[in-house]
Amino acid sequence: MGVFPYFSPTRLEEIYAPVAAELSSATGQPVRFRTASTFARFFENLRDGDYDIALIQPLYYVPAADEFGYLPLARVREPFRSVVVTLDSSPLRQLEELRGGLIASPPTHVPAVHLARQALRERGLVPDRDLSFREFNTADSCLQQVLIGAADACVTGPLGARSFELRHSVKLRTLLETISLPSLVFVVHPRVPETDRAALLEALVGLNTTEHGRQILERINTAAFVPALDHDYDEVRRFVTTLEEPWLPSTP
């Protein structure tokens, strides 16, 4: 089971190793949690079909399903959107005040960045012209730049922002909220037998039925997984056609 490296490997392990254990239990076969050190490496592994199961960000679903043959399994029930936040104590009150400012962001391969850049452009703030973007490895490090005053705002997901507020006891102010897209999705490689796929789906969807499962879902910041259908991601397919910047990592 490969997980899109939106956090550090060890943090992802804390969150998703229990999921792997649940899936092992459901299928009766060992399911190992794996991730990658970079988005590019993960995407490369995904492309190469190294993962039997993969949790990917919604933009990756398009090539995963359309090019690599992965099948949708289950997705996070809540839609995904992006926010631009700053500290509540910051003098910035309006999005326009970010003009000329510096926005920290996760790597550009994170869909939240694409949503944010697209939304800013739609509001007349052209990235890399009216304001600067600086990439950091994770959403946490991006928010940390705002916390220490090294950046004016940060692009992240709402759940990531909320988690950061809780962990650091700070309050963030949202300057921009983008449109919603379907969120993280589990895809399965076609080589996985049908029966196992059904068992995997049942296990994922049924997580919210047990206390242990709910604790796992809480760490993922979702209430439940729901069955994913391919047409759920047509909206994503349309969105990526609008993007002006590269949205997939370059792989060898």
Added chain:
Amino acid sequence: MVALHSLRYRIAATIFLLEVIMMTTVLWIVLGMLSNSAREQVEELEEVASGMLAQLSRPALLTEEYSQLQPYMERMRSDPHLLRILLLDSSRRVVAGTDLQYVGQSAPDYLPGIDSYWRVYEIHNAAEHLGTLAIQFSSLRIIKAERQARTIGILIAATGMVVIAFFGLFFGYLLTLRLNRLTQAAMSMAQGDLGVRTGLKGKDEVSGLGQAFDVMADRVQTERNALQRANAHLEERVAQRTAALEAANRELESFAYSVSHDLRAPLRGIDGFSQAVLEDYSDRLDATGKDYLNRVRKASQRMGQLIDDLLRLSKVNQAPLELQEVDLGQLAEEIIQQLRETDPQRSVRIAIEPDMRVQGDPGLMRAVMQNLLGNAWKFTARTADARIDFCREPGDSAHEPVFCVSDNGTGFNMAHAGKLFSPFQRLHHRDEFEGSGIGLATVQRIIHRHGGRIWAQGSPGAGARFCFSLPATHRTDLPGGTTHEPHNRTDESPSC
């Protein structure tokens, strides 16, 4: 060697011995604690290093990307205490490590070396066993830490022991310094210096002893002064009493001599005129008158003899002893010869042992022999086969030879032996045997003046035996000291 037996060194040695025991115990405990502490510190460092390596290894295992971990592990080899690191995946295959030759190989045995040991950490998560981190550490760090702790401990203990040893010596010196003062004072006092004092002050035991000594010395000096004063007074009184006694003695002897001497003149007159009456007027006196006059003469002569004996007795103590060698045997021969001449009709067997030499006053020793042999001669007068022996006996001590005069005469009852040597005491009636009763008293006084003893044995009808001893220190010829040809000048051999 003597110094080593002194209290100072004993105290120092005792303190040092206790210190050695204490230091050894403390050192043992401290070394154990330091060693454990050092081991724990090393183990903590190893835990920290191992934890960091495990934290670094976990992402590598999760991502199965070891390219970044490998150079880091190789750099860890710069730590001399970290000999080898091996990271194994879940299939027990080495995926990263300090030694590239192990990468891709199966896991080795984690055998401990002489100076090394392995720590193995299994890396798990909720879903699986991710892999194994095996680290080989060098024991040198622990050994070095233990050695350092031991060195420090021994240095501290040795320093402490030296300090305590010096302290013990100094303490012993302080204590014996005052004891020496006490000893010196005691020795001075033993040599007669009663004015010496220790002068020790303080409240400890040694000071208490010194103060007690000073108090004792004060009392001894005070009492000795009082004793000296009493002695002086006593000597003065003794001298006074002696002078008084000597004066009284002189007066008494002068009186006795004067009385005796003055009595002789009228006695001679009584005897002379009685003889004159008997010679010039015998034709006018009847037999009774003559008898009375003869009795008067005998009484006056006996009284004259008594006076002579009294004078002799009083002179015994007056004249100083003139000691010289006297042959008692020869003296006895001469006296017996005189007795035979005086009483030639008697036949008495005499046995005198020759060569009986003593140190004595010749005149007084003659008086002794005259009395003893005269008594024997006298009290054997009625014995048919009279015999008199004079010989030397061994006595109780070689330094005090005993000489005995024995006879087979009338003898005496031992119940009255105590009276024999008292003046004027007689065991026989005057009619039986003549005598004044002063002879044996004179003999006893002479023997006592020579430092000897005299005693008598006898039984009625079986004879008497008078023995006297004289100190040999007065003798010049000890028995066997000189060769002397015996000569038999008697008609019998002595039976004793």
